[in-house]
Amino acid sequence: MDTHASSTNLSDSAEAGAPAPHEEEHAHPTWSTYWKVALILTLITVGEVWAYYIPSFVAGRGFVPTLLILSALKFTIVVMFYMHLKYDHRLFRVLFTGPLLIASLTLLALMFLFGHLYIKIM
Amino acid sequence: MTAPAARIPAVHTSAPAAHHYTTLGLDSRKVAIWAFIGSECMLFVSLISTYLIYKGRSVVGPFPHETWTDPATGRVLKPILNIPVTSASTFVLLMSSLFMVLALAAVQNKEKPKRTRGERILGNSKLWLWMTAIAGTTFLGFQAFEFTSFVHEGLTIRTNLFGSSFFTLTGFHGAHVTAGVLWLVTLLAIDYRRGLGSRDSLLVDIAALYWHFVDVIWIVIFTLVYLIK
Numbered sequence: 350m351d352t353h354a355s356s357t358n359l360s361d362s363a364e365a366g367a368p369a370p371h372e373e374e375h376a377h378p379t380w381s382t383y384w385k386v387a388l389i390l391t392l393i394t395v396g397e398v399w400a401y402y403i404p405s406f407v408a409g410r411g412f413v414p415t416l417l418i419l420s421a422l423k424f425t426i427v428v429m430f431y432m433h434l435k436y437d438h439r440l441f442r443v444l445f446t447g448p449l450l451i452a453s454l455t456l457l458a459l460m461f462l463f464g465h466l467y468i469k470i471m
Numbered sequence: 472m473t474a475p476a477a478r479i480p481a482v483h484t485s486a487p488a489a490h491h492y493t494t495l496g497l498d499s500r501k502v503a504i505w506a507f508i509g510s511e512c513m514l515f516v517s518l519i520s521t522y523l524i525y526k527g528r529s530v531v532g533p534f535p536h537e538t539w540t541d542p543a544t545g546r547v548l549k550p551i552l553n554i555p556v557t558s559a560s561t562f563v564l565l566m567s568s569l570f571m572v573l574a575l576a577a578v579q580n581k582e583k584p585k586r587t588r589g590e591r592i593l594g595n596s597k598l599w600l601w602m603t604a605i606a607g608t609t610f611l612g613f614q615a616f617e618f619t620s621f622v623h624e625g626l627t628i629r630t631n632l633f634g635s636s637f638f639t640l641t642g643f644h645g646a647h648v649t650a651g652v653l654w655l656v657t658l659l660a661i662d663y664r665r666g667l668g669s670r671d672s673l674l675v676d677i678a679a680l681y682w683h684f685v686d687v688i689w690i691v692i693f694t695l696v697y698l699i700k
Binding site: 377378379380386387390394397401412413416417419420424427428431438440441444445447448451452453455456460463 | 517523568700
């Protein structure tokens with residue numbers, strides 16, 4: 350993906366005596382990249398809805414994993430390119446993925462305890 | 472850490488009064504929005520967990536994907552989820568994210584010369600902020616239509632476990648979209664009042680992060696609630 354320099358953060362911290370803004374986070378995608386990402390997201394969504402209307406596929410074992418993978422792919426694309434996490438400082442990645450990981454593990458635990466992934470422990 | 476106010480030139484009335492940076496040199500407001508988004512992840516995952524745990528445990532219909540016959544009245548209730556309508560609203564929300572990044576890029580590149588008509592369109596922050604707000608409002612219109620049709624078909628928040636968890640989850644998401652639209656309107660007001668320039672890009676960046684977060688949450692909801700039977 351092509352990038353260009355852009356000023357996300359305000360620039361005059363140095364003159365104000367504060368620490369300089371981090372330079373690592375300034376490369377953002379170009380307009381054409383944004384359009385390509387939108388096209389990919391649309392195609393994935395069309396694929397998901399198409400799959401929903403194929404009875405044999407819905408009845409098969411691959412339906413749910415396929416939809417979950419496609420959804421995760423869309424999620425990742427938006428976070429990486431539209432939310433610029435791919436280009437921003439790694440602290441932002443930690444602030445986002447940390448709670449997301451905890452929440453996801455909690456979801457899995459709850460599904461095992463009370464949901465459709467229920468397993469009898471005792 | 473706050474920059475001394477006396478160092479900010481008086482002519483910069485359009486710029487924020489003070490800039491806050493962490494010891495890493497990151498703007499505190501951007502760190503704060505990411506921390507907020509992290510906490511919001513936990514909120515929505517708790518709502519999604521509740522929905523998934525209650526999924527398929529409703530005693531009475533209407534159900535999301537199955538037909539149900541009311542034993543008392545003999546009335547047949549069809550699957551209540553309207554996938555074509557929701558697919559359209561999902562597409563609208565995805566496009567709103569595109570408009571939002573274009574708005575941010577337009578603000579960031581405000582001072583760059585625009586030679587062609589295409590560059591002038593892409594560099595028009597008001598246009599893209601309007602498009603994002605309109606797309607968000609359209610999504611809310613779809614949601615209002617969906618909620619109204621559900622109530623007419625006999626599904627309310629008190630009908631069954633599906634109704635309770637569904638309306639709570641999608642209602643919370645709709646409230647977040649509403650807050651996002653109001654945020655966009657305030658940015659538009661600033662843009663019309665004094666013009667958003669590259670110095671304001673962080674203001675738009677923070678709003679954009681919130682908007683995209685609302686979009687990614689919908690991506691998950693669309694798959695887990697609407698598509699997976």
